[in-house]
Amino acid sequence: MAVVEGAGRTVDEAAVRARARDFLAAHDEAAGPPLDFLRARFDAGLAWVHFPEGLGGLGAPRELQAAVDEEFAGTPQTDTGRLAIGLGMAAPTILAFGTPAQRQRFLRPLWTGEEVWCQLFSEPGAGSDLATLATRAVRDGDEWGVDGQKVWTSGAHFARWGILVARTDPDVPKHRGLTYFVCDMRAPGVEVRPLRQITGEAEFNEVFLTGVRLPDDLRIGEVGDGWRVAQATLMSERVAIGGTPIRRGGGMLGAVLAAWRERPELRTHDLHQRLLRLWVEAEVTRLAGVRLRQQLAAGAPGPEGSGMKIAFARLNQELSGLDVELRRDEGLAYDDWTFRRSESVDFFGRGPGYRYLRAKGNSIEGGTSEVLRNIIAERVLGLPAEPRADKDVPWKDLPR
Amino acid sequence: MTLLYSEVEEELRSAVRDLLADRCPPAAVLAAVVTGPGMGAAVPAGSVTGAAAAPGPGPALADGAGTGAVIADGAAGSGTVGGLWPALARDIGAAGLLVPEQLGGAGATAREAAVVLEELGRAVAPVPFLTSSVLATRALLGAGTDAARELLAALAAGETVAALAVPFGTSPYAPEAAWAGRVTVAGGRLHGRVPAVAGAATAEVLLVPAGGALYAVQAADAEVEPAVSLDLTRPVAAVVLSGAPGRSVGPNLRPVRAALELGAGLLASEQLGLAEWCLATTVAYVKERRQFARPVGSFQALKHRLADLWLAVAQARAAARNAADALARAAMPETDPPPAAPAEPVSAGVTPAEPPDAVPPGAVPVTVVPVGTASAGGASVQAARAGAGAGAEVAIAVAVAQAWCGEVAVTVAEECLQLHGGIGMTWEHPLHLYLKRAKADQIALGTPGDHRAALARLADVPGPPAG
Ligand SMILES: Cc1cc2nc3c(=O)[nH]c(=O)nc-3n(C[C@H](O)[C@H](O)[C@H](O)COP(=O)(O)OP(=O)(O)OC[C@H]3O[C@@H](n4cnc5c(N)ncnc54)[C@H](O)[C@@H]3O)c2cc1C
Numbered sequence: 001m002a003v004v005e006g007a008g009r010t011v012d013e014a015a016v017r018a019r020a021r022d023f024l025a026a027h028d029e030a031a032g033p034p035l036d037f038l039r040a041r042f043d044a045g046l047a048w049v050h051f052p053e054g055l056g057g058l059g060a061p062r063e064l065q066a067a068v069d070e071e072f073a074g075t076p077q078t079d080t081g082r083l084a085i086g087l088g089m090a091a092p093t094i095l096a097f098g099t100p101a102q103r104q105r106f107l108r109p110l111w112t113g114e115e116v117w118c119q120l121f122s123e124p125g126a127g128s129d130l131a132t133l134a135t136r137a138v139r140d141g142d143e144w145g146v147d148g149q150k151v152w153t154s155g156a157h158f159a160r161w162g163i164l165v166a167r168t169d170p171d172v173p174k175h176r177g178l179t180y181f182v183c184d185m186r187a188p189g190v191e192v193r194p195l196r197q198i199t200g201e202a203e204f205n206e207v208f209l210t211g212v213r214l215p216d217d218l219r220i221g222e223v224g225d226g227w228r229v230a231q232a233t234l235m236s237e238r239v240a241i242g243g244t245p246i247r248r249g250g251g252m253l254g255a256v257l258a259a260w261r262e263r264p265e266l267r268t269h270d271l272h273q274r275l276l277r278l279w280v281e282a283e284v285t286r287l288a289g290v291r292l293r294q295q296l297a298a299g300a301p302g303p304e305g306s307g308m309k310i311a312f313a314r315l316n317q318e319l320s321g322l323d324v325e326l327r328r329d330e331g332l333a334y335d336d337w338t339f340r341r342s343e344s345v346d347f348f349g350r351g352p353g354y355r356y357l358r359a360k361g362n363s364i365e366g367g368t369s370e371v372l373r374n375i376i377a378e379r380v381l382g383l384p385a386e387p388r389a390d391k392d393v394p395w396k397d398l399p400r
Numbered sequence: 401m402t403l404l405y406s407e408v409e410e411e412l413r414s415a416v417r418d419l420l421a422d423r424c425p426p427a428a429v430l431a432a433v434v435t436g437p438g439m440g441a442a443v444p445a446g447s448v449t450g451a452a453a454a455p456g457p458g459p460a461l462a463d464g465a466g467t468g469a470v471i472a473d474g475a476a477g478s479g480t481v482g483g484l485w486p487a488l489a490r491d492i493g494a495a496g497l498l499v500p501e502q503l504g505g506a507g508a509t510a511r512e513a514a515v516v517l518e519e520l521g522r523a524v525a526p527v528p529f530l531t532s533s534v535l536a537t538r539a540l541l542g543a544g545t546d547a548a549r550e551l552l553a554a555l556a557a558g559e560t561v562a563a564l565a566v567p568f569g570t571s572p573y574a575p576e577a578a579w580a581g582r583v584t585v586a587g588g589r590l591h592g593r594v595p596a597v598a599g600a601a602t603a604e605v606l607l608v609p610a611g612g613a614l615y616a617v618q619a620a621d622a623e624v625e626p627a628v629s630l631d632l633t634r635p636v637a638a639v640v641l642s643g644a645p646g647r648s649v650g651p652n653l654r655p656v657r658a659a660l661e662l663g664a665g666l667l668a669s670e671q672l673g674l675a676e677w678c679l680a681t682t683v684a685y686v687k688e689r690r691q692f693a694r695p696v697g698s699f700q701a702l703k704h705r706l707a708d709l710w711l712a713v714a715q716a717r718a719a720a721r722n723a724a725d726a727l728a729r730a731a732m733p734e735t736d737p738p739p740a741a742p743a744e745p746v747s748a749g750v751t752p753a754e755p756p757d758a759v760p761p762g763a764v765p766v767t768v769v770p771v772g773t774a775s776a777g778g779a780s781v782q783a784a785r786a787g788a789g790a791g792a793e794v795a796i797a798v799a800v801a802q803a804w805c806g807e808v809a810v811t812v813a814e815e816c817l818q819l820h821g822g823i824g825m826t827w828e829h830p831l832h833l834y835l836k837r838a839k840a841d842q843i844a845l846g847t848p849g850d851h852r853a854a855l856a857r858l859a860d861v862p863g864p865p866a867g
Contacts, residue, residue, distance in 0.1 A: 249859065260861065267864040276852040279861055280803045287718035287800075291403035307711040376710055377703035381683050384698035 011049075011060035013067045019058075020046055020071035034076030038112040041072070047111045051095060055107050062296060078113035081344030085155060086110040086117035090163050092236040097180070097221040097229045106161070106182070118159035119237075120150040120183055120207060121230065125400065128371045130165070131174045131227055132390070132398065135209060137166035137181065139223075144181065144214045146189075150207040154365075156192045157205055157341050159185050163233060165226050170396040177395055178226030182218040183209070199357045200337035203345070235305060237366045246286060252319040253282045255348060255355065259323060266326050278319055285311040303379040306372040313362035313369055320355040327352060401729075403721040409515045415492050416516055420523040423484045426830035429633060432481045432526055433833070438628030479635060480602060485527045489558035495533050496556030498541065503549055505556035510662065514669035514724035521673025521809075524833045526633040528561050531599025534666055536562035536607050538659035539614060543650030544735035551605065551616060551649060563603035564659060565617075565639045567596040571846035572660035572798075573854045579609035579653065583641060588648075590615060590641040598844070600637040601626045608639070608646060609653050615646030631840035633833055654736040661798055664845040665727045668720040668801035671809035674838050675713050678809075678816035678831065682706065685820055702819060709812050716808045723801035726794045796858050803851035809838035 023044045029037045041047055042056040049064050051057025080087060087110070094106050109115040126133035135148025146166055156162065162183040169177035183190070189212040194202035221229040249257060260267065260275065289308055324331040335351035347355050363369040377383045390398055405413070433439075489495035497513050499505020506512075513534060520529055537555055540548040540562075554560040570578035583592030590610055600606065601624055606617045621644040629635035650656075683706060686697030696702060813835040817824040824831055842848065856863060 257861065264862070264865050267862070269864060272856070272861075272863045273852075276856055276861060279855060279859060280800055280852060281715075283800045284715035284719045284804045287403065287722050288715045290401075291718040291721065294402060294404050304714070307707075307714055310707075310711060311715070370704070373704040373707035374700070376707035377700075381703075381706055381710060383683065383687065383703050383706065384695050386698060386700060387694065 011058055011064065013064055016046075016049055016058065016060060016064045017067050017071055019044070020068050024071065024075070029075045035112060035114065037076050038078065039108065041075075042108050042111055046072070048091075051091075051107070055095070055103055056111055063293065078111070079344065081346075082116060082155070082158075083110070083113055084344070085119050085159075085163075086115070086161075089119060089233045089237045090117040090161070093163065093180075093220065093229060093233045096232050099217075101217070102182075102220065115160040116155060116158055118153050118156045118162045118185070119233075120153055120156075120162040120164040120209075121233075122152045123149060124151050128368055130230065131178065132395070133165060133167060133178070135164075135166045136170075137168050137179060137214075139168070139216075142216050144216065144219070146181070146183070146209050146212040146214060148209050150209065152195070152204045152365075153192075153207045154204045155343065156185065156207050157194065157202075158343055161185060162207075163220075165230050167395065168223055168226075171394050172224075173392055174390060174395040174398065175227045176224060178230070179223050180220045180226040180229040181214055182220060183212070183214060184218065187212050187214065189213075194339075194341055196339055198360065199354055201340045201342045203342050234367060235303070246289075248283060248286060249279075251282070252316045252347065252355065252359070253279065255352070256319050256323045256326070259326060259352075263326075266328065271322065271326055274322060278315065278322065281311075282315050282319070285315060303375050306367070306375045307380075309366065310363075310369045310372050310376075313359075316355075316359040316362050320352065320359045323352040324356045401722075401725055403718055403725065405515065405721075406511075409512060412492075412512055413515045413519055416488070416494070416519040417522075419484075419487055419492060420519060420525055423487065424481050424523050424525050426524075426833070428481050429524055429526060429833060430828075430830055433479050433632040479526050479632065481526060484525065485561075486558060488527055488529065489533070494529055495558040497533060498537050499552050499556035500541075503553045503556055505552070509728035510666060511724045511728040514666055514720065517666055517669040518673035518676070518720075521670035521675075521837075522677045524633050524674065524677070524830070524837050528563070528599045528602050530663065530667065530670065531563050531634075532561045532603065535564045535599075535659050535663045536603075536605075538662045539564050539607050539656045540649060542655040542658060542733050542736035543614060545649055545651070547616065547647055547649040560605055561599075561603050562605040562607055562616075563597060563599040564656065565594045565597050565600065565606045565608040566656070566660075567594065568598040568636055568840075568845070569596060569843045569847075570660060571850040572657065572664050573846065573850060575653075575657050575660055579656075583608055583610040585610040585613075585615065585646060588645055589643045590617060590646045591643060592641050594639045594641075596627065596636040597639050598634055598636050600624050600639050601635060606639055607649065607656075608641065609656055610646065612653060613648055614650035614653060614656060616649045617641065617644045617646045621645060629840075631836045633837055634840065652736075654738065658736055660845060661795070662727055664802050664851070665723040665794075665798035667841060667845055668716070668723050668798075668805035671805040671838065671841055672713070672716050672720045674809045674834050674841070675709075675716060675805075675812040678812045678834050678838075679706070679709055679713055681831065682709075682812075682816045682819050689821075696819075705815060705819070709815055712808045713812065716805045719801040719804045723797045726797035730790065730794045792858055796855065799851040799854045799858060802846060803848045803855065806842045806848040806851070810835075810842050813838040 023041065023046055027037060027040055045053055045056065045058040046068055047056035049058045049060040049068055050062040052059050091107060091110055094102055094110075098106070106115075110117060120135075121130055121133075123133045123135060133148075135146065135150065137144045137146045144166075146164070148166065150156075150164075153162070162185055164181045164183040165178055166181060167177050168179040171177070185192075189210040191208040191210070192205045193208070195204050195206055196202050197204065256275065256278075285308070288311070292304055292308060295304075331352065333351075334353040336354075345358060347358065350358075367375075378385055493506050494516050496503075496505030497508045497516065498510075499507070501507040516529060517534075519525075520527060532555060537552065540552050540555075551560070551562065555562055565583075566575070566578040582594055583590055585591075590608055592610070594608070597606075600619070603624075604619050606619055606622055606624075608615045608617050623640040623642070625638040625640060627636050627638060683697070686702055686706070687695050689696050697706075813831065816831050817835060820829065820831065823829050846854075855861065
């Protein structure tokens with residue numbers, strides 16, 4: 001394969017593979033603790049090759065990561081499910097808007113898994129309309145005092161840091177009075193309570209912030225610029241959720257196909273026709289993802305990523321629903337309703353009932369499919385916005 | 401593999417697009433089709449055209465269509481746009497795109513042909529590129545005879561237009577049905593009838609499968625009966641042969657099977673172009689059209705539908721590009737090799753005189769070899785091409801593209817009509833040309849259901865056990 005199209009610099013696949021092999025020849029992963037190996041991998045620029053040199057990368061095209069991951073197969077890995085928010089959202093945001101000191105401080109332990117991140121965006125009164133959020137941050141010298149309530153916060157119970165959006169100016173329209181922070185989840189006044197989900201367990205929580213003191217050097221971006229920073233996070237989130245590379249016939253489709261192939265007695269003509277349609281839809285979605293990543297090879301995620309997330313959610317829901325239906329009597333059973341505080345989504349370790357229920361969240365988390373359709377309609381197709389009443393009104397005067 | 405467009409492909413696209421913008425605007429296509437067969441002689445007295453009441457930027461009227469004038473010229477017109485095909489075929493070189501350089505072609509691949517088809521779809525252009533420069537051309541490539549090479553040179557030069565005389569709905573997975581028993585050959589003379597042949601009305605040479613081989617027949621020696629067709633811009637015709645002299649151009653029908661697969665894969669790019677035009681036209685219209693004191697495009701019910709269509713088209717683009725790329729990477733052989741897997745079982749009813757490609761109607765269709773599975777008594781053109789593994793990859797890419805794009809083009813055209821309201825129902829607005837093409841394309845070269853059924857075998861998603 002030649003140099004990837006759109007690359008800013010000429011770092012080709014052969015070069016990154018060679019670098020990975022040199023690294024592996026020099027580092028015996030069995031010799032020391034896995035963490036040492038992961039840190040050394042980060043320091044060698046082989047963590048995420050599209051990040052800059054010195055921050056775990058080589059400034060190479062994103063596409064080359066697959067080759068590096070291939071070389072590192074069988075070596076110590078992090079649990080990317082547990083680290084999803086850090087890797088998919090916090091890291092690109094810190095890279096784009098963080099100070100050099102913040103990048104140095106946060107990115108390495110984020111990637112090695114030493115520090116887990118959560119996302120403190122949604123609130124009881126602010127979901128799709130995130131910009132209406134009410135958590136207040138008030139400046140006090142070199143510190144900020146934060147008060148408010150966040151909700152649906154996945155992983156808050158084991159996170160070291162949270163990305164937080166708070167209102168710093170209630171007197172301007174809602175999008176303008178926000179500021180983006182890193183919240184120290186160990187700070188006094190941070191209280192995390194589990195929220196039980198339809199699957200029985202609690203991945204997400206409500207988080208109460210009461211008089212939390214955050215030093216100003218935990219602020220990301222300018223005061224009042226939080227909306228723009230949060231947009232970058234949300235775009236990255238959608239790419240992370242919808243754009244994960246899978247192989248043909250993999251992902252949720254793979255789970256259904258395994259049962260389908262093993263259990264001929266469960267097959268019906270109706271299910272066969274539906275499964276073939278979904279097979280095709282999964283494949284064209286996979287190909288659209290490949291194409292999108294080729295387009296993004298050098299650039300930043302655009303609103304197109306929203307389309308992938310809609311497709312991914314739909315497919316996961318349809319396929320997991322078909323999986324339960326296919327099993328008939330077995331589909332009437334559920335594996336485990338225990339209320340436990342889980343640390344990641346376990347699509348493939350759990351049963352079809354769990355997959356069906358958990359996939360329902362795919363069209364809500366990270367922006368609902370309705371909101372994503374609005375984004376495509378307005379930002380990709382250029383259709384006019386709905387008439388709205390909240391654009392130029394100071395946040396404090398909005399009806400609630 | 402890249403699913404993006406190369407610089408060369410973009411240059412080719414803009415050349416084709418410029419030509420079409422110049423010679424083939426919607427009004428020209430409309431004007432061309434009203435002279436086609438089945439159009440009647442005149443606009444009935446008192447007919448009302450809705451264009452006067454058309455809101456927004458009204459579509460251009462076909463010449464004379466609004467005046468009640470007699471608009472059909474009486475002759476069974478071919479529905480062509482004057483000067484378009486020569487410019488596309490010769491000046492741009494589209495006719496010889498897939499023909500090797502030593503025969504005077506461009507030696508390009510399916511990727512470039514796909515880009516041309518996207519543009520032709522976008523303009524719903526009435527030209528024989530798919531039927532002559534893709535289907536007929538591929539049926540001759542790989543035939544390995546001098547007669548085929550001679551014809552290819554003439555096609556590449558844009559001197560001759562050919563059509564493959566099989567019904568346009570022929571599935572690449574069961575092509576035997578298309579030719580078995582239709583045409584007989586005796587002493588170099590052909591007898592029989594082939595219905596629903598696309599591109600036949602404008603072809604000078606017809607490539608006719610008969611007796612397990614491929615024959616070239618001069619259209620002048622056959623009767624070509626244009627049918628009143630759903631698709632105005634690519635009408636079909638019956639080819640009737642009553643002792644027409646045929647020149648043998650291919651000793652077997654393997655290249656014809658390959659042509660059907662290539663055609664199906666590339667048709668996806670035409671469908672993509674159709675869908676893109678329909679989506680862009682609809683988005684532009686709903687931004688302009690105002691009701692309830694706001695653009696109708698600001699209503700969320702419409703925005704969400706259009707967002708879904710955009711996503712479906714994005715998926716279609718990836719699928720069509722993937723098929724073109726896979727077809728481009730599968731080498732085009734001098735001579736299509738015989739199937740790699742064991743030959744089809746000789747079914748009862750095949751006379752010993754007939755080559756194995758000729759299977760009587762009702763015979764078990766050729767089974768396509770699933771990935772990594774040994775073929776049990778079935779061979780496929782895909783497997784024949786480059787060994788079962790790579791061939792199956794191409795076959796999957798083609799089937800996925802057709803299964804998806806065939807449906808998407810129809811859906812987008814139907815939504816385009818609905819979101820235009822009344823103007824969408826008028827003859828004057830060109831969108832019906834796209835709907836008719838999209839609906840015909842859904843049937844052409846296998847329905848989406850045929851392609852999904854093939855995927856059941858190719859991707860190992862078996863149906864319920866028999867019984
Ligand atoms: C499993 C899961 C994990 C989550 N994890 C996190 C997390 O870690 N951190 C975090 O901050 N948040 C998290 N969320 C929250 C998630 O981002 C919000 O639930 C989501 O943004 C929707 O907000 P809401 O729940 O308030 O619904 P609402 O915004 O109240 O929406 C209700 C309904 O109205 C529709 N709707 C709203 N506005 C519009 C509109 N303009 N046009 C059309 N329809 C509209 C929605 O699509 C939805 O169907 C998680 C959610 C789930 C389900």
